[in-house]
Amino acid sequence: MKIDAVDFFYLAMPEITTEADGSQDALLVRVSAGGHVGWGECEASPLVSIAAFVCPMSHGVCRPVGASVLGQAFEGPADIARMAALVEYDSMDLLQAAHTWSGVEMALWDLLGKVRGEPVWKLLGYRRAEKKTPYASQLFGDTPQETLDLGRAARAKGFAAVKFGWGPVGRGAVEIDRDHILAAREGLGPDGILLVDVGQIFGEDVEAAAARLPALEAAGAVWLEEPFHASALEAYGALARRSPKVKLAGGEGAHNVFMARQLIDYGQVGFVQIDCGRIGGIGPAKKIADYAVAKGVTYVNHTFTSHLALSASIQPFAGLAHHRICEYPVAPKQLAIDLTRNHITRDADGEILVPDAPGLGIDIDLAALRTYLVDVEIKVRGERLFATPDLV
Ligand SMILES: [Mg+2]
Structure with a gap:
């Protein structure tokens, strides 16, 4: 051809x-x-x-x-x-x-x-696809009470894992952030998987980010995502060394394999989040999945649009049984839903599985x-x- x-x-x-x-x-x-x-x-x-x-x-x-x-x-x-x-x-x-x-x-x-x-995941060398645990990604509420309600609502919809992000957190007093983070935990209940994304709000200010660690630890957050500018590797590394319990997550800003590897090696993230629509596609993302396995870091997909992009984002780590947490667009705009005839839906346990059909397994409408x-x-x-x- x-x-x-x-x-x-x-x-x-x-x-x-x-x-x-x-x-x-x-x-x-x-x-x-x-x-x-x-x-x-x-x-x-x-x-x-x-x-x-x-x-x-x-x-x-x-x-x-x-x-x-x-x-x-x-x-x-x-x-x-x-x-x-x-x-x-x-x-x-x-x-x-x-x-x-x-x-x-x-x-x-x-x-x-x-x-x-x-399916693409077989072309990448995986023999079988593993189920993933999708997390509901949502903004923090305007008040801690709103955050608590949002957490409860996500659990009621069957999500075992929930990511709170952006909103007021990182913009004001440490105490306000603490109240939101603890409210998120209360809303999820003791067994919910809590993820926090602050969307680069601290620039490269390690102290400002570190001031939020006690609340994150108390709430049992699994990761703190993008505390800093995507390329502020020194800041990532410095914070990672001070946070043995709450791992750092990042990587959506990686535009090539080298950026993602450096975030692992020098930024010392515990979770590397790769967007196939930014890093150069599925091939480089698979290289990072392999690298993450070798380095003891967990690979996570990053995606926020259609189920075509969602399917592509899962392929690179489809066969990794121990890399389970998976980003899943919960409330995208109608465009992102209408774009495809079929969708990757959650099963009775609230989990998802990448399509088994040829290619990405998604039909465009x-x-x-x-x-x-x-x-x-x-x-x-x-x-x-x-x-x-x-x-x-
Ligand atoms: Mg993010």
Whole structure:
């Protein structure tokens, strides 16, 4: 086969707000090769990511992603790795390249799985897929009472694990945060798995983050996620050394394998959270899953949009029985739900299993896409570099 076409579909809700909800828009990628198609999803600004695929070359190592993909021979995983290396080198000065390539890479795995009649996790070398424990991800309430109620509600919906994040925590007094964290524990009950995400609020201020550790320990939080800027490895390492009980989590900001490995080695996180839509797709994510196993760190998927992205995010650690906690978008925007015909649903025990069907095992609903499709045209000197493709 060779890669005949790569189509991008920019989808958006009618209104985009400033809330930190990444499911308000989406960039779907459709790759065609040898009469087959595969689908992927970039986790980034759709317009900027499309531009990174079609932009004019600036110089030898600032080429558009498309130059490393279109027309390439494609027979198996080695070709995906070869194209990944091409993108990394030839687009090294194009920062968005990793995001754009991530969606293309996912689509290549999906396509290959369909050609071979196997789920992607089998192509990655796993013999069986293990159940995962999805956690409900939600914001802290505005008051501790609200946080407590949110915790109770999530348990009532059958979630054994709940992540609270953002909101007022980290923005005011340590005592306020303590009240929220303890309220979260009370709401979950003694056996609920409590995860806390502060969304980089402390920048690189180790003392500010450390001041929250006693409450996190008292509440039995399993992890403290992203206390610092994604690349503040010194701060991560310093806090990790002071927090033997509450492990640090991070990694969603990793745009390549090296960033994620360094977060493990120097940031000393106990949980590494990888977004396949950002790190360069499923191949690099699998490398990090292998690295995490070797280093005694737990791999966790990061995903916040559709079930296509969710399926892709689980593939790299699908066969790891002891890496169970799994991010699961609980209340995404309607767009993210409508985008696919099938969904990964929780079983009677509240657990999920990655699809067994070929590729990513998720069907795109072309008719539903029409509702959200954003019409885009990119022209340079009168030449049309991109126009939204037909949905056929
Ligand atoms: Mg996070």
